[in-house]
Amino acid sequence: MSAVAEIDAGPATLLVVGTGLIGTSVALAARRRGIEVHLVDRDPDIARRAAGLGAGTLGWPDADPDVVVVGAPPGVVGSIVAELHQRYPTSVVTDLASVKAVPQRDAEAAGHDASRFVGGHPLAGRERSGPHAARGDLFEGRPWVLTPSPATTPESFERVRALVLACDAIPVVMTVEQHDAAVALVSHAPHLVAAATAARLDGAPPESVALAGQGVRDVTRIAASDPDLWVEILAANADPVAAVLTALRDDLSRVIDALAGFDGSPEASEVLRELLVRGVAGRAEIPGKHGGASVRYVTVPVVIPDEPGYLARLFTAADEAGVNIEDVSIEHSPGQPVGLVELSVGPGAAATLIASLRAVGWTVQD
Amino acid sequence: MSAVAEIDAGPATLLVVGTGLIGTSVALAARRRGIEVHLVDRDPDIARRAAGLGAGTLGWPDADPDVVVVGAPPGVVGSIVAELHQRYPTSVVTDLASVKAVPQRDAEAAGHDASRFVGGHPLAGRERSGPHAARGDLFEGRPWVLTPSPATTPESFERVRALVLACDAIPVVMTVEQHDAAVALVSHAPHLVAAATAARLDGAPPESVALAGQGVRDVTRIAASDPDLWVEILAANADPVAAVLTALRDDLSRVIDALAGFDGSPEASEVLRELLVRGVAGRAEIPGKHGGASVRYVTVPVVIPDEPGYLARLFTAADEAGVNIEDVSIEHSPGQPVGLVELSVGPGAAATLIASLRAVGWTVQD
Numbered sequence: 151m152s153a154v155a156e157i158d159a160g161p162a163t164l165l166v167v168g169t170g171l172i173g174t175s176v177a178l179a180a181r182r183r184g185i186e187v188h189l190v191d192r193d194p195d196i197a198r199r200a201a202g203l204g205a206g207t208l209g210w211p212d213a214d215p216d217v218v219v220v221g222a223p224p225g226v227v228g229s230i231v232a233e234l235h236q237r238y239p240t241s242v243v244t245d246l247a248s249v250k251a252v253p254q255r256d257a258e259a260a261g262h263d264a265s266r267f268v269g270g271h272p273l274a275g276r277e278r279s280g281p282h283a284a285r286g287d288l289f290e291g292r293p294w295v296l297t298p299s300p301a302t303t304p305e306s307f308e309r310v311r312a313l314v315l316a317c318d319a320i321p322v323v324m325t326v327e328q329h330d331a332a333v334a335l336v337s338h339a340p341h342l343v344a345a346a347t348a349a350r351l352d353g354a355p356p357e358s359v360a361l362a363g364q365g366v367r368d369v370t371r372i373a374a375s376d377p378d379l380w381v382e383i384l385a386a387n388a389d390p391v392a393a394v395l396t397a398l399r400d401d402l403s404r405v406i407d408a409l410a411g412f413d414g415s416p417e418a419s420e421v422l423r424e425l426l427v428r429g430v431a432g433r434a435e436i437p438g439k440h441g442g443a444s445v446r447y448v449t450v451p452v453v454i455p456d457e458p459g460y461l462a463r464l465f466t467a468a469d470e471a472g473v474n475i476e477d478v479s480i481e482h483s484p485g486q487p488v489g490l491v492e493l494s495v496g497p498g499a500a501a502t503l504i505a506s507l508r509a510v511g512w513t514v515q516d
Numbered sequence: 517m518s519a520v521a522e523i524d525a526g527p528a529t530l531l532v533v534g535t536g537l538i539g540t541s542v543a544l545a546a547r548r549r550g551i552e553v554h555l556v557d558r559d560p561d562i563a564r565r566a567a568g569l570g571a572g573t574l575g576w577p578d579a580d581p582d583v584v585v586v587g588a589p590p591g592v593v594g595s596i597v598a599e600l601h602q603r604y605p606t607s608v609v610t611d612l613a614s615v616k617a618v619p620q621r622d623a624e625a626a627g628h629d630a631s632r633f634v635g636g637h638p639l640a641g642r643e644r645s646g647p648h649a650a651r652g653d654l655f656e657g658r659p660w661v662l663t664p665s666p667a668t669t670p671e672s673f674e675r676v677r678a679l680v681l682a683c684d685a686i687p688v689v690m691t692v693e694q695h696d697a698a699v700a701l702v703s704h705a706p707h708l709v710a711a712a713t714a715a716r717l718d719g720a721p722p723e724s725v726a727l728a729g730q731g732v733r734d735v736t737r738i739a740a741s742d743p744d745l746w747v748e749i750l751a752a753n754a755d756p757v758a759a760v761l762t763a764l765r766d767d768l769s770r771v772i773d774a775l776a777g778f779d780g781s782p783e784a785s786e787v788l789r790e791l792l793v794r795g796v797a798g799r800a801e802i803p804g805k806h807g808g809a810s811v812r813y814v815t816v817p818v819v820i821p822d823e824p825g826y827l828a829r830l831f832t833a834a835d836e837a838g839v840n841i842e843d844v845s846i847e848h849s850p851g852q853p854v855g856l857v858e859l860s861v862g863p864g865a866a867a868t869l870i871a872s873l874r875a876v877g878w879t880v881q882d
Contacts (some may be wrong), residue, residue, distance in 0.1 A: 273727050285881060287819065293727055322723065332724035335716055340732040343713050345795030346767045347706050350760055352798035357688065358698035359801045361639055361659055365738040366706040366802070372731045373799045377792035381785050388778030394716055395772050401712045402765045409761070412754030419747050426743035429711030432718035433739045435725045436732070453653065461844070462835035465828035474824040478844045515651055 160316030161216030169200035173221030177205035178286035179317040224386035228256020250326040264301035294319035334390035348373035471506030526682030527582030535566035539587030543571035544652035590752035594622020630667035660685035700756035714739035837872030
């Protein structure tokens with residue numbers, strides 16, 4: 151088999167060590183490409199469940215697998231990588247941890263073979279866990295960060311990259327430092343901010359919290375996640391998260407100083423305005439759906455009774471108008487029997503959608 | 517007409533001063549109940565547009581209206597209230613501003629008649645403005661805070677309360693201080709937090725921001741709002757917002773101290789865990805849809821191609837299963853041609869929905 155064919159097909163054999171949600175999803179994706187997959191987990195029941203989903207064969211393979219994928223908490227990845235390099239002297243090892251500096255450092259300390267290690271992080275998190283939630287299409291079109299070190303051989307890198315392509319993911323190469331700073335920025339610091347905002351509601355008067363609208367619901371949604379899991383993630387990326395949070399905290403402090411004893415001066419208002427303007431600019435940096443440039447969708451608000459059937463009729467009506475709905479939000483209104491559904495559509499499709507819906511009797515707000 | 521009938525029917529005559537989105541929506545709601553409505557605005561074009569929507573008659577009435585509603589920025593409400601008390605010596609005046617202490621204080625300073633003033637704030641914000649976005653059902657089932665002062669007469673209060681009921685809203689009585697602390701907590705401070713989080717993305721490496729997932733999108737969604745409008749809101753509620761943000765900032769500072777030079781000690785981990793646990797508790801305080809106790813919906817994730825028609829078919833299938841969809845979210849996945857739609861349903865309906873969808877060929881994740 152030529153090197154090129156090998157890259158197209160991905161590795162011929164794969165061992166997944168740790169068959170949780172992500173590890174099992176990698177196994178399922180690899181199986182779809184005909185890759186021979188072996189499955190092990192510290193907990194034999196977990197590995198058996200993954201095998202039961204058709205993710206591969208139970209147990210350690212005798213021959214060196216082309217690639218070994220480690221799905222384990224960040225704090226233990228390094229030592230597992232070193233053990234695997236010893237057990238399989240020709241295998242290339244990669245991992246799936248959501249931070250990259252700690253596993254890299256631990257693997258070095260444990261005496262791994264740097265030429266055969268490529269750190270990895272598929273950005274396909276889901277708010278659930280365990281092999282039962284795994285799916286072979288979890289990585290389709292998603293970024294999958296790879297962090298080869300200077301000691302990683304090109305051949306090792308290509309084997310792991312081929313696995314990423316076999317999973318239909320998009321390989322993104324970064325240093326471990328770039329990666330950890332990026333996830334601190336777009337995931338770990340926002341998580342703590344959401345928690346800190348939600349924490350203000352704990353013990354607040356219920357009649358005050360009852361005034362909550364969609365805004366604070368969105369800001370705090372991710373604060374409902376498992377605290378223990380997040381302690382582990384944050385502990386493994388402490389310095390980059392501290393750096394983002396410190397800058398954010400300093401912005402808040404400036405605003406607090408302007409607000410406390412607010413004097414209505416142009417200077418005090420400008421402190422508020424400056425942060426709000428930077429917020430608008432930062433929000434606009436987040437890429438749009440499908441990885442393209444940020445698209446400004448138009449929202450079309452439609453009033454519907456909060457009863458079964460109306461959403462189906464609404465979407466059927468949109469479909470009959472030939473319009474693709476890019477996003478949907480349903481407004482939560484305490485006590486309200488009528489809901490407002492906001493359909494997001496491409497700028498060119500809004501007029502068609504509005505006219506078509508009105509023509510068949512829907513109440514569309516202007 | 518008896519007092520009771522008056523309360524049921526709402527006031528007989530209403531003047532709306534300031535016919536923006538909320539003022540015009542009040543007018544439309546009042547018209548639905550047969551209330552005689554008069555419309556004025558600083559900008560005659562705006563008032564004309566409201567009248568064109570059927571919201572009432574243009575211009576100042578000769579006779580004292582039963583109730584006058586002031587829709588104006590918080591900083592000018594107080595002086596307008598005092599002027600209206602002079603012009604109409606028997607009318608009861610209320611306002612719609614999203615803060616309540618500043619208008620109350622300004623109205624007192626301008627020599628209003630405290631016996632005929634009731635501050636008001638309908639919590640029915642929409643992310644648009646102007647009379648064209650108004651709708652008569654905007655307040656249905658929503659909280660509408662009223663802040664009578666000790667000097668407000670019971671009859672004045674009842675007239676305004678009757679208007680709130682005529683708009684199908686739910687009257688909630690608070691002091692101005694309670695109100696302003698509540699909106700600082702559930703709206704104004706979260707807005708600044710969202711802006712501060714989004715501001716970190718401004719100028720960040722695009723390849724880092726490209727790793728953004730749904731979490732940070734939700735946390736920063738409201739940061740896209742108009743900065744000038746928000747400077748005005750925050751300036752009018754400066755001290756309560758500063759109080760919430762200060763407590764929040766202090767929580768973040770404790771976490772930053774634990775993260776900077778993180779030593780893996782149980783004490784440092786406990787600082788992180790403590791905030792995350794309070795975040796989970798606070799998030800759970802937010803009431804569920806329809807004002808009932810927080811309901812735990814079950815999410816049913818369904819894979820659909822990102823093409824027209826599939827959402828309609830999905831909702832039709834859910835409808836045929838007799839299941840009411842409480843909420844929908846579409847996962848945004850950069851570059852992914854297949855979407856994941858999460859349907860939120862009552863706990864009792866999930867099994868039925870999953871079985872029904874699978875029976876007709878949908879891919880439902882476990």
